[in-house]
Amino acid sequence: MISVAVQTEAFDVAAEMAKLRAGRTDIGALVTFTGLVRDNKAGPALSEMTLEHYPAMTEKQLRAIADEAWQRWPLLAGTIIHRYGTLKPADEIVLVATASAHRDAAFQSAAFLMDWLKTKAPFWKKERSADGAHWVEPKAADQQAAETWQLTTK
Amino acid sequence: MPGVITIEYFAWVREQIGLATETWVLPEGAPTVDTTLDALMQRGAGYASALAVRDRLRFAINQDYALPSHGLKPSDVLAIFPPVTGG
Numbered sequence: 001m002i003s004v005a006v007q008t009e010a011f012d013v014a015a016e017m018a019k020l021r022a023g024r025t026d027i028g029a030l031v032t033f034t035g036l037v038r039d040n041k042a043g044p045a046l047s048e049m050t051l052e053h054y055p056a057m058t059e060k061q062l063r064a065i066a067d068e069a070w071q072r073w074p075l076l077a078g079t080i081i082h083r084y085g086t087l088k089p090a091d092e093i094v095l096v097a098t099a100s101a102h103r104d105a106a107f108q109s110a111a112f113l114m115d116w117l118k119t120k121a122p123f124w125k126k127e128r129s130a131d132g133a134h135w136v137e138p139k140a141a142d143q144q145a146a147e148t149w150q151l152t153t154k
Numbered sequence: 155m156p157g158v159i160t161i162e163y164f165a166w167v168r169e170q171i172g173l174a175t176e177t178w179v180l181p182e183g184a185p186t187v188d189t190t191l192d193a194l195m196q197r198g199a200g201y202a203s204a205l206a207v208r209d210r211l212r213f214a215i216n217q218d219y220a221l222p223s224h225g226l227k228p229s230d231v232l233a234i235f236p237p238v239t240g241g
Contacts, residue, residue, distance in 0.1 A: 057217040123240025124165035135166045138237040
């Protein structure tokens with residue numbers, strides 16, 4: 001199954017990879033995606049980003065997203081970790097790791113999970129700079145990417 | 155005894171309304187997310203500005219995504235929030 005965690009604490013990608021691989025010889029492909037806090041350089045420097053979330057709903061939705069990936073691809077293991085709270089530029093926000101026998105399933109399911117996280121996971125980002133604080137707006141491209149998975153045959 | 159729901163607000167919706175959560179008495183008839191928003195807007199101020207443009211809002215009932223036309227029943231938890239920006 002795909003393990004899911006929502007937490008303030010930083011995660012260690014290498015440690016998470018080791019956990020997925022431990023004692024197994026059936027995994028041929030392990031893909032990880034790490035999302036980072038980025039300073040987009042257009043305007044005053046980003047000083048911090050705060051992620052708000054809806055606790056009761058995040059676990060439920062992440063679990064549903066993970067189950068859907070498990071149904072669609074022949075995965076052997078996986079992990080989703082999403083942080084919340086106040087983060088600094090270059091901090092890690094999210095980890096998606098997928099393991100399968102062959103690389104297609106690992107790559108595709110990781111991309112699917114990120115597209116779904118971007119559009120379904122109940123988190124909201126607020127960026128703070130010298131100019132003040134503002135709520136990040138969702139991107140149309142993220143919504144389009146998520147919708148494309150609906151059209152792709154399994 | 156009238157039915158009561160819990161309403162939760164997030165992000166700029168919470169900031170504009172000034173509340174994270176409140177209880178709400180459901181009226182007679184078949185209340186929906188939409189009719190509840192209309193009634194909340196009657197309070198004016200932050201409610202009116204936060205809830206006016208339905209396109210800018212997303213909804214969940216008992217932690218599942220819901221449409222504005224979705225009905226509400228006693229003990230439901232209605233969450234009102236902007237489109238998500240996680241990941």
